[in-house]
Amino acid sequence: MTLQTNVGEITVEEKDIVIFKRGLPGFELLRKFAVIALEDTKPIQWLVSLEDKEVSLPVIDPWLVRTDYHLNIPKNLVDYLGITNEDKIFILTVVRIPDPKPEAMTINLAAPIIINLDNNQAIQYIPEKSEYSIRHFLKEELERSKKLAQKKDGDD
């Protein structure tokens, strides 16, 4: 299907539709989404609702931002998403881009989006306790990851 959205015209094949069975917090009635990569906004991708053209959220691979990011997926969530193959788990984190100060963008590392690529079932996971916050400044995280890499190089 081809549709007009806030990130432009997109074409999505049936097999690429991601299903949030219980919606996304804030958008509980929206179930069908697609992850769209736009050349102009790389490495940020877009979680685009296929049911409400006004709803598109920027998302990013958390490891691009925090190289030592880690996440434990609890058993009940493994069951919820029907995960049978760990290699088919796809993780994204939601980015908040303030307008008019987009350079102050933040990443929600506390509540990642988990997609099972085997069946395209997805959920935004809100852990009871997380070492991360829902607002990490992208700038600070990139600095931190850079330092971490330098330290590692120094150790080697």
Added chain:
Amino acid sequence: MLILNRKGEEEIYIETPEGRITLKVMGIDGKSVKLGIDAPKAFPIYREELYRQVNMENKESVIKKESLGRLSDLFGNMDDKK
């Protein structure tokens, strides 16, 4: 809203198409009530304030059509710095 009185150790059953949710009063300490919850495995459970935070953050993250153009500029700049 259905309001029920429960004492310590007492339970409430909520029957759903996907199975039973059991709420149990585990203990009461001053103003705080400790609840135990048994639910079918496919039921995510959240503290309301935590869920609300993520809910609000998601709503704030939704991109406006007119902002997208400015973003391209921003990422263009990021590439230049590399």
